Amino acid sequence: MIASVVARLKSDPAEAQAVIDAINQRPELEIGVLSTEYSLPVVIEADDAAMLENSTEWLKSLDDVLMVDVVFVHFEEHEKNMPQSNNL
Amino acid sequence: MTTNEHPAKPKFERRQFIKASAMAAATAVANPSSGFALPVLNPGEPVLDVQWNKAPCRFCGTGCHVQVGVKDGKVVAVAGDKNADVNKGLLCVKGYHVGAALYGKDRLTKPLLRQKGGYKEISWDAALNLIADRIESDPKRFAIYGSGQWTIPEGYAAQKFMKGGLSNNHIDPNARLCMASAVTGFLATYGVDEPAGCYDDLDACDVLIMWGNNPAEMHPVLFSRVIDRRSRGEKITLIDISTRRTRTTEACQHYLEMKGHGDLAIANGIAHLLIKNGKYDKKFVESYCNFKSPNDEKPNLHGKPISFDEYKKQLEPYTPEKVEELSGMSADDIRMLADLFGNPELKITSLWCMGVNQHTRGTAMNTLIHGIHLLSGHFGRPGDSPTSLTGQPSACGTVREVGTLAHALPGGRVVANAEHRKHAEKFWKLPDGRILATPGYHTVKMWEKFCTPTDQGGDIGTIWVQVTNPGQTLPNLNKLFNPSEKLDDKFLIVSEVYPTATTRLANLILPSAMWVEKNGIFGNSERRTQQWFKMVDPPGEARDDCWQTIAVAHRLFERGFAGMKDRDGRFIFEVKDKNNQLVPIWKWENYYDTNVDQHLFEEYRQFTKYKHKDLAPYTEYVATRGLRWPVVERGGKWRETHLRFSEGFDPYVESGKGVQFYHSTTKDDRAQIWFHPWIAPAEVPDKDYPFMLCTGRVLEHWHTGSMTRRIPQLNRAMPTAYLEIHADDAAKLDIRNGDKVKVESRRGELTLQAWINGRGRPPRGTVFIPFFDETLLANVLTLDAIDPFSKQPDYKKSAVKVSKVKR
Numbered sequence: 068m069i070a071s072v073v074a075r076l077k078s079d080p081a082e083a084q085a086v087i088d089a090i091n092q093r094p095e096l097e098i099g100v101l102s103t104e105y106s107l108p109v110v111i112e113a114d115d116a117a118m119l120e121n122s123t124e125w126l127k128s129l130d131d132v133l134m135v136d137v138v139f140v141h142f143e144e145h146e147k148n149m150p151q152s153n154n155l
Numbered sequence: 156m157t158t159n160e161h162p163a164k165p166k167f168e169r170r171q172f173i174k175a176s177a178m179a180a181a182t183a184v185a186n187p188s189s190g191f192a193l194p195v196l197n198p199g200e201p202v203l204d205v206q207w208n209k210a211p212c213r214f215c216g217t218g219c220h221v222q223v224g225v226k227d228g229k230v231v232a233v234a235g236d237k238n239a240d241v242n243k244g245l246l247c248v249k250g251y252h253v254g255a256a257l258y259g260k261d262r263l264t265k266p267l268l269r270q271k272g273g274y275k276e277i278s279w280d281a282a283l284n285l286i287a288d289r290i291e292s293d294p295k296r297f298a299i300y301g302s303g304q305w306t307i308p309e310g311y312a313a314q315k316f317m318k319g320g321l322s323n324n325h326i327d328p329n330a331r332l333c334m335a336s337a338v339t340g341f342l343a344t345y346g347v348d349e350p351a352g353c354y355d356d357l358d359a360c361d362v363l364i365m366w367g368n369n370p371a372e373m374h375p376v377l378f379s380r381v382i383d384r385r386s387r388g389e390k391i392t393l394i395d396i397s398t399r400r401t402r403t404t405e406a407c408q409h410y411l412e413m414k415g416h417g418d419l420a421i422a423n424g425i426a427h428l429l430i431k432n433g434k435y436d437k438k439f440v441e442s443y444c445n446f447k448s449p450n451d452e453k454p455n456l457h458g459k460p461i462s463f464d465e466y467k468k469q470l471e472p473y474t475p476e477k478v479e480e481l482s483g484m485s486a487d488d489i490r491m492l493a494d495l496f497g498n499p500e501l502k503i504t505s506l507w508c509m510g511v512n513q514h515t516r517g518t519a520m521n522t523l524i525h526g527i528h529l530l531s532g533h534f535g536r537p538g539d540s541p542t543s544l545t546g547q548p549s550a551c552g553t554v555r556e557v558g559t560l561a562h563a564l565p566g567g568r569v570v571a572n573a574e575h576r577k578h579a580e581k582f583w584k585l586p587d588g589r590i591l592a593t594p595g596y597h598t599v600k601m602w603e604k605f606c607t608p609t610d611q612g613g614d615i616g617t618i619w620v621q622v623t624n625p626g627q628t629l630p631n632l633n634k635l636f637n638p639s640e641k642l643d644d645k646f647l648i649v650s651e652v653y654p655t656a657t658t659r660l661a662n663l664i665l666p667s668a669m670w671v672e673k674n675g676i677f678g679n680s681e682r683r684t685q686q687w688f689k690m691v692d693p694p695g696e697a698r699d700d701c702w703q704t705i706a707v708a709h710r711l712f713e714r715g716f717a718g719m720k721d722r723d724g725r726f727i728f729e730v731k732d733k734n735n736q737l738v739p740i741w742k743w744e745n746y747y748d749t750n751v752d753q754h755l756f757e758e759y760r761q762f763t764k765y766k767h768k769d770l771a772p773y774t775e776y777v778a779t780r781g782l783r784w785p786v787v788e789r790g791g792k793w794r795e796t797h798l799r800f801s802e803g804f805d806p807y808v809e810s811g812k813g814v815q816f817y818h819s820t821t822k823d824d825r826a827q828i829w830f831h832p833w834i835a836p837a838e839v840p841d842k843d844y845p846f847m848l849c850t851g852r853v854l855e856h857w858h859t860g861s862m863t864r865r866i867p868q869l870n871r872a873m874p875t876a877y878l879e880i881h882a883d884d885a886a887k888l889d890i891r892n893g894d895k896v897k898v899e900s901r902r903g904e905l906t907l908q909a910w911i912n913g914r915g916r917p918p919r920g921t922v923f924i925p926f927f928d929e930t931l932l933a934n935v936l937t938l939d940a941i942d943p944f945s946k947q948p949d950y951k952k953s954a955v956k957v958s959k960v961k962r
């Protein structure tokens with residue numbers, strides 16, 4: 068699965084750089100150009116939606132990240148083994 | 156829409172291409188002025204062999220618009236719609252799953268009839284006959300239970316079928332369980348339902364107060380809009396008034412903790428200080444407001460008029476110290492709130508949702524929030540607004556506007572009003588007197604009657620459930636749902652997309668189409684009506700709920716059932732094409748020969764002017780990302796309304812009036828400021844049941860999890876329900892993180908794991924359980940006490956005891 072998100076960072080150049088450095092350590096994440104309003108586009112390449120969510124949660128957990136929003140999700144390879152209900 | 160055929164690309168190149176598209180989309184949203192194109196968002200672009208089209212998100216009432224990418228008859232991608240005002244290209248993490256939710260392995264694909272030992276597949280023809288038999292045998296004992304996930308045409312068809320066709324008002328939605336008190340609050344205050352403001356207020360307010368509301372998890376994109384302002388350096392004060400710490404708390408400057416029902420005291424405390432300190436807006440109040448208090452002898456939404464002095468006197472006991480005692484919030488914090496409301500320079504928006512609505516004094520609490528805004532004059536300017544949110548995508552559009560409630564008719568009308576019934580009979584071309592004047596059973600009553608033996612007054616024999624899961628969401632399930640299993644003459648029909656806690660007891664299951672497998676129209680929390688087209692086929696024999704209703708109606712019509720004929724003897728859902736030829740929409744193979752949604756919507760539109768909720772023609776919604784009503788044509792253009800009741804914004808406010816509450820219950824263009832006393836919750840902890848239980852939602856799962864629990868990763872991330880408990884209480888009971896605990900109320904018991912210092916942090920003496928888990932039904936514990944006006948239950952305050960399960 069491939070997705071992209073926008074991370075809203077605190078308006079501080081040093082703190083923004085710290086976030087960018089941290090993201091660069093993660094192989095599944097690729098960053099775009101930081102906007103003048105401290106919004107950072109990030110592409111996530113993941114095996115499944117769990118990994119997407121984990122990466123998003125990790126981004127959110129960074130001290131200088133205020134919010135992470137999803138923009139684009141491509142999930143052509145549909146999930147196998149979806150859980151089922153016992154209610155039939 | 157266009158289909159783009161391209162030779163197969165190597166997988167790597169293709170993946171790179173998708174990544175580039177993803178980056179372009181995010182860059183364009185992050186930096187709108189960058190000039191980045193959005194190749195993936197432009198229908199017609201030769202990208203990924205995908206067709207793109209717009210739809211509102213399937214999940215919450217925020218009503219974000221998404222672009223849905225379809226390839227080879229399947230949804231393969233979703234992107235935030237940059238052209239949508241609501242979300243401006245953003246989605247919350249549920250966006251990761253909104254497409255995949257269509258493709259669970261156990262989608263229902265055939266009608267199923269319960270027989271001894273299991274279910275048997277039957278034909279649609281047989282299923283329609285069975286339903287028609289049940290109705291024909293006793294039309295008065297038939298009921299429909301729907302939801303705020305019904306599309307507007309689906310709800311409208313069910314409404315017309317029941318009230319206009321069967322002369323039966325037993326139709327109610329699950330929205331009774333989530334926003335009925337918001338409706339009665341608006342009606343009691345302004346004489347007409349739904350917020351005056353809209354989401355634009357979030358961009359303009361200086362202070363945002365969340366009353367028992369957790370938008371960071373439940374309405375994330377709205378919350379993001381606010382946080383985004385902060386990241387741009389704007390100053391905005393966020394205040395979380397709540398009974399437990401949540402993710403919203405983390406982003407707020409102020410977390411003001413209170414006890415359940417403490418909100419009633421807090422609101423009165425603010426009003427008391429505004430008057431005592433001379434900080435209320437005298438001019439606004441004298442120009443635009445009256446005062447009311449409840450009429451205890453005859454409780455209704457009109458109450459009894461009181462003077463300003465009487466109002467002031469009733470508020471006198473609510474000193475900050477008294478309010479601290481009643482609510483648990485400190486007197487200083489109450490003073491701080493009153494000071495904010497007393498500052499005319501600030502713009503204040505209040506948001507609320509289930510915390511205020513699921514409340515045995517929900518109507519009262521809704522009116523009190525409106526009252527503080529009116530008293531302080533924080534009303535009628537962008538950013539100054541009391542705004543309730545909804546949890547479902549069309550709780551406003553389908554339930555509140557179409558009026559799919561037991562007492563209501565479309566467009567703000569009620570069955571008890573003879574003139575309103577006449578309007579409906581005229582628009583529906585029915586003989587006079589077809590619509591009954593007596594309201595049907597509201598949700599709790601409907602299910603209570605269904606679960607009561609027929610010879611003991613249980614006069615509901617058949618319920619047809621569409622687009623909802625009452626077997627999980629009704630309160631006190633051991634009273635309101637489970638007993639029906641043992642009543643052989645009762646019959647439960649469930650239209651669903653997946654097996655659920657409700658299908659567990661169904662006699663007949665009908666497979667339904669969902670989201671972009673059908674045409675649809677939703678109405679979100681800010682009066683925005685949003686349209687989309689069918690993009691993929693439903694699986695197997697799954698069919699639109701709207702078709703199901705019309706097909707049953709026609710089966711009855713074929714049998715000569717008088718109610719299915721209009722006054723000229725024609726089928727009540729008759730549709731003709733451009734050549735005036737009848738389209739047999741009751742036959743599935745012909746249902747999409749015409750746009751049934753458009754036909755139903757145009758008929759429904761006639762109802763909407765009466766309460767100034769005017770809708771534009773269907774085609775206007777095709778061309779836009781939704782429009783906020785009233786939508787009025789001026790200068791050849793259909794224009795939406797951002798702010799109701801305010802001159803310069805609302806086309807129905809007369810020139811020179813400033814603010815005009817033109818549906819005032821006192822018929823003087825004034826809103827009502829209510830006094831309601833603090834009253835204790837219906838059940839409070841005692842020595843036998845010492846904890847207060849609150850139930851609610853979690854980020855990973857949408858409501859009952861019937862869609863999101865099918866996503867393996869979400870299921871793994873949040874696999875089961877749990878009990879949040881304060882560390883001190885846990886230590887006292889020798890409970891450690893992950894221990895199995897038994898939770899008991901006077902109504903049922905549940906064994907589940909404890910979570911201490913987890914995501915949500917309840918204070919001492921309170922516990923929290925989410926309701927998403929169909930294997931651990933939180934609602935066996937909850938109380939079915941209801942608000943006297945809205946009939947909405949309180950899921951936030953049930954007394955329970957907790958004990959550690961010994962290994």
Ligand code: SF4
Pocket residue numbers: 212213214215216217218219242245246247248249250373374375376377
């Ligand atoms: S905030 Fe609500 S409407 Fe918007 S993407 Fe999330 S679930 Fe969908």
